[in-house]
Amino acid sequence: MIKVLVNGANGRMGKEAVNAINNDAALNLVGEIDYKDDLAATITSLKPDVVVDFTAASSGFENTKIILNAGARPVIGTSGFVEAQVDELKALSKETSLGGLIAPNFSVGAVLMMKFAAEAAKYLPDVEVIEAHSPQKEESPSGTGLRTAEMIAAARTSSPQITSDKELVEGARGADLHNVKLNSIRLPGVVAQQTVFFGGLSETLKIEHNSQHRESFMPGVVLACKKVVERDELVYGLEHLMD
Ligand SMILES: NC(=O)c1ccc[n+]([C@@H]2O[C@H](COP(=O)([O-])OP(=O)(O)OC[C@H]3O[C@@H](n4cnc5c(N)ncnc54)[C@H](O)[C@@H]3O)[C@@H](O)[C@H]2O)c1
Numbered sequence: 001m002i003k004v005l006v007n008g009a010n011g012r013m014g015k016e017a018v019n020a021i022n023n024d025a026a027l028n029l030v031g032e033i034d035y036k037d038d039l040a041a042t043i044t045s046l047k048p049d050v051v052v053d054f055t056a057a058s059s060g061f062e063n064t065k066i067i068l069n070a071g072a073r074p075v076i077g078t079s080g081f082v083e084a085q086v087d088e089l090k091a092l093s094k095e096t097s098l099g100g101l102i103a104p105n106f107s108v109g110a111v112l113m114m115k116f117a118a119e120a121a122k123y124l125p126d127v128e129v130i131e132a133h134s135p136q137k138e139e140s141p142s143g144t145g146l147r148t149a150e151m152i153a154a155a156r157t158s159s160p161q162i163t164s165d166k167e168l169v170e171g172a173r174g175a176d177l178h179n180v181k182l183n184s185i186r187l188p189g190v191v192a193q194q195t196v197f198f199g200g201l202s203e204t205l206k207i208e209h210n211s212q213h214r215e216s217f218m219p220g221v222v223l224a225c226k227k228v229v230e231r232d233e234l235v236y237g238l239e240h241l242m243d
Helices: 012-022 039-046 060-069 083-096 108-121 143-155 214-228
Strands: 002-007 027-033 050-053 073-076 100-102 126-133 175-177 180-186 192-200 203-211 234-236
Touching (some): 002 012, 012 027, 012 050, 060 083, 073 214, 100 214, 108 143, 143 175
Parallel strands (some): 050 073, 126 180
Antiparallel strands (some): 192 203
16 A cells, blocks of 8 residues: 655645545555644654645645655645756756655646647647636645646747737737736636637637546545556656556
8 A cells, every 4th residue: 555644734735635545445644734843853763655736836846855854755746846956856866866746736627728729829829828716825826727828839830920918008919928928817616727729711610628626636635646556756746646
């Protein structure tokens, strides 16, 4: 059995993760910790194979370092990582020969949405991303939005049209990453939604994903716990563990 510790276990995602791990025969939940607990000391005493982290954007990077340095494999759902941090953590995982995952989105449908968007961007370079989350989400844009823009930029074979971005109200045209506009909506009642909106010659294409409940992320979390123990390097994006 794979021994799993959940960090952020009192939170909305942490509670779902605890349930999902308890319901999987191959996983053994050895501990549930949260804000006031000492992550490094808990790993030393409970010796989990994997630590699942759903905490806060301000702590995800440090927590991942602590997990790797303490000899466990991180499965990180916490958002807010920038590219330089991911690179540093990949290097640390190589040094420690520990597998791990940072997943901007654990839902299988959202991973497929990003893959399909990258495929479409080869033929339709003009695209905008509209993502919606609950008002409790700390940062904007979402990690999924950022990752989608990165994947689109890497897949494009031609440049998008140059648009006029004259804004009568500041922010009206959204943010820009690699020539992909990112628009963030924060509303009660929303869990996580994203539309990738392409435009071509007299045609449009929308690829849309909707997480209606936080349990939609759990098959991805369970899969990741099982896969990272077979790996010796940290990867960014669930798609690297799905195939
Ligand atoms: N990757 C995904 O698929 C996915 C999906 C949904 C949410 N998220 C992300 O997961 C994170 C948690 O989301 P949530 O909705 O559960 O938030 P939440 O606020 O409901 O829960 C966070 C929990 O983490 C605890 N916490 C905060 N800082 C901590 C620290 N340094 N150490 C230990 N515990 C700490 C809090 O006390 C709380 O119990 C956010 O970053 C969110 O954006 C990721």
